[in-house]
Amino acid sequence: MNGRFTRHLDSVDETYFQHLRHAASFSGWMALGTVLCLVHAVVPFLFERSGSRIIERLHDRMVVNRAKLSHPHDTQTRNISAVQTR
Numbered sequence: 467m468n469g470r471f472t473r474h475l476d477s478v479d480e481t482y483f484q485h486l487r488h489a490a491s492f493s494g495w496m497a498l499g500t501v502l503c504l505v506h507a508v509v510p511f512l513f514e515r516s517g518s519r520i521i522e523r524l525h526d527r528m529v530v531n532r533a534k535l536s537h538p539h540d541t542q543t544r545n546i547s548a549v550q551t552r
Contacts, residue, residue, distance in 0.1 A: 492524060492527075492528070495520055495523070495524055496520075496524070498520065499516070499517045499520040499521065502516040502517055502520070503516075503517040
């Protein structure tokens, strides 16, 4: 059980409480996005981009930033290469 419990935490390099905070934050944003999309479904001129913006923000936090944290050297190398080619 302990291995199953910690495997994901180890893979994202977070403690239990860090993961709890991040997952709860994502849950809150997703719930808000759900409500805004439902309101938009009923009243199409309200919240036209709110759901999409929340998804983009969450994607950046979950995928893009985690990739940067996992491979900081790769990101620096790409940034240096981009500057050199200008």
